[in-house]
Amino acid sequence: MIFPRNEWEKFRERIASLPMQAQWWKRIFLGNAMDVDMDASGRVLVSPELRAGAGIIKDTMLLGMGSYFELWDAATYAAQEAEQMKLEMPDVFKDFSF
Secondary structure, eight states, X not given: OBOOHHHHHHHXXXXXXXXXXXXXXXXXXXXXXXXXXXXXXXXXXXOHHHHHXXXXXXXXXXXXXXXXXXXXXXXXXXXXXXXXXXXXXXXXXXXXXO
């Protein structure tokens, strides 16, 4: 996940306030977070550690998710999306109006 600074602060506060049962997930989310900067062309360099953790091998997919972005390995995303499209739409969308 990629957050603008103000959204990261909100997310970080929510994660930090979770109970002790979530301590390892708090470590995973907060302990692996990194600040990144954009270069003059508006590109962001994702560290090798984060690329490996996300399984990013070559081509990527950047998805806008409202207040944050998700960065995926393109092949992994395509496979996951294809699997989800085979399933029935979740109940939460049954009464959702598009």
